[in-house]
Structures are given as C-alpha cells and as structure tokens.
Amino acid sequence: MSGEDVLLVDDHALFAQALQLGLAATGIPARRIAPTSAAAIVGACSAAAPATVLLDLRLGSGEDGEPIDGLDLVGPLTGAGCRVVVVTGEVGDAVWGTAVERGALTVVAKETALEDLVALVLAVRAGEPVLPDSRRQDLLAAARRARSDESARLAPFRSLSPREDEVLRHMAAGMPAAAIAASCYVSEATVRTQIRAVLSKLQVSSQLHAVALARQAGWLRDGPGPAR
Structure with a gap:
C-alpha cells in the first residue's frame, strides 16, 4: 500500500494544508x-x-450553489474501493454512526x-483496525435510535396527502385560506376542509401550532419530506 494515494476532501484549505504537511x-x-461538486x-x-480518503461531512456549497453533504459520499466512495475516514466538526453519535x-x-x-491524525492514516494504510468493536456497536446503535426517533416524529406528516402537504406549506408561508384556494385553483371551502384534515392528522388545534410542529420536526426546510 506504500504507493496508495491519500486524498483530503475538505472545504477548509488551511486544515487540509496542515494535514498535508504532517503526512x-x-x-x-x-x-x-x-x-466543487459531489460528482467531481x-x-x-x-x-x-484504492485510496485513503479523509472526508469532511460539511463541504460547503458546490459550484452550482447546492450544499454538498459528505455523509452522502461515504457509500459511493467505499463502493468505489476507497478507504474512508471521516474527519469532521460534526458532533453526535447518530451522525458518526450513520x-x-x-x-x-x-x-x-x-x-x-x-x-494522531497522521498515525491514524498510517494505521489505515497498514490495514490495521482503527475502530474498536465496542465503539463501533455504540455508534451503530445510536444511528438506529436516531432513525427510529425520526420515523416516529415524522409519521404524522407522512400521513398527509400531497395536497394536504401543499396546504401546510402555504400555511407556513403565511397564506390565508382564500389565497391558498386561488393559488391551487380550488374553492376556499375545499381548502378549509384540507386545513381541518391537516390539523386532525397532526393532532393540533390551530394552524399556528401545525406550522410550529412542522418546523420543529424539520418537515418544511427543503421541499416535501424532511430536510437532512
């Protein structure tokens, strides 16, 4: 493995340069x-x-302005035959476990x-184990718990029909029922029926509470479904 590449994927050039010098x-x-982009x-x-890739999780925005999430790159990189070590400022066993x-x-x-980072790279290149099994199991368990919690938290929102979800998003934008009806080309009575369905499925008594609950759950951040 002596000729194997070491690649640093990080949007912080100074951090990468310091690590380059240490290596x-x-x-x-x-x-x-x-x-520059996830594909690149x-x-x-x-x-x-096969390369050893030191990967940050938060990689800023690409040239197209879209944020690049290193977590989404782990699978493709390992699938391509790279050995991935995540080096991140992210905290939380759930993210690390994922x-x-x-x-x-x-x-x-x-x-x-x-x-210690240099020693870690040397160990990876030598094929040595770098994550104790007990710690690995703890991280994996944390990831599973986080997914279970998220599923329970988002279940009410996932029960909404596409039109009810659209109405909820219009409510979050501060649109009254009449304006929602006009934008959706339906009657105001239809919209009010849909609003009642949203409140019922979310088990809340007001539109303000429904919107607050959706924001708290992360449902409204990035289009239909929760933002990552």
Whole structure:
C-alpha cells in the first residue's frame, strides 16, 4: 500500500494544508480534492482507488450553489474501493454512526491532534483496525435510535396527502385560506376542509401550532419530506 494515494476532501484549505504537511513529514504525499461538486469528488476519488480518503461531512456549497453533504459520499466512495475516514466538526453519535453504517472505517473529530491524525492514516494504510468493536456497536446503535426517533416524529406528516402537504406549506408561508384556494385553483371551502384534515392528522388545534410542529420536526426546510 506504500504507493496508495491519500486524498483530503475538505472545504477548509488551511486544515487540509496542515494535514498535508504532517503526512509529508512521514513520507506520505497527500492531495486535496476541492469540493466543487459531489460528482467531481466521487469521480476524482474513484479514479485514485484504492485510496485513503479523509472526508469532511460539511463541504460547503458546490459550484452550482447546492450544499454538498459528505455523509452522502461515504457509500459511493467505499463502493468505489476507497478507504474512508471521516474527519469532521460534526458532533453526535447518530451522525458518526450513520457514517460508519455507510462504510467509513472510523470517524474522528477535527480537533484531533495532527500527530494522531497522521498515525491514524498510517494505521489505515497498514490495514490495521482503527475502530474498536465496542465503539463501533455504540455508534451503530445510536444511528438506529436516531432513525427510529425520526420515523416516529415524522409519521404524522407522512400521513398527509400531497395536497394536504401543499396546504401546510402555504400555511407556513403565511397564506390565508382564500389565497391558498386561488393559488391551487380550488374553492376556499375545499381548502378549509384540507386545513381541518391537516390539523386532525397532526393532532393540533390551530394552524399556528401545525406550522410550529412542522418546523420543529424539520418537515418544511427543503421541499416535501424532511430536510437532512
């Protein structure tokens, strides 16, 4: 594995440069893959496989302005034959466990000392285990619990019909029933029936409460369904 590439996928150039210098001091060249798009990252890393990829989870926005979520890259990168180590400022065992579920060998905090990160890369390249099994099981359990909690939290919203969900989003935008009716080309009576259905399914007594509950659950952030 001595000739294997080490790739740093991070939107923070200074962090990547510091890690490059630390690895170079041990004789390991590393190069940064600038996060211009998810497809470009996967393409560059796949072309270098098998490679050790140090992957951040929050990679800013790509050239198209869309945010790039490193968590969504773990599976494609491991599937391409890369060894993925997540190095992140994200906290929470649920997120870390999801990364491990998707194939990351381990997850470490960005606050980890440089010499420890270098030692970790050396261990990965040597094929040594880098995540104790007990810690792995704890992370996986946390990811499963988080999914179960999310499913329970979002179940009422997922019971809404497409039109009821649309009405809820119009309510969140502050539109009264008459305006919703006009925008949807239906009668105001129809909209009021749909509003009552939304309140009933969410088990709330007011539109304000329905909107607050949807925002709290993360349902309204990014179009139909919860935002990640």
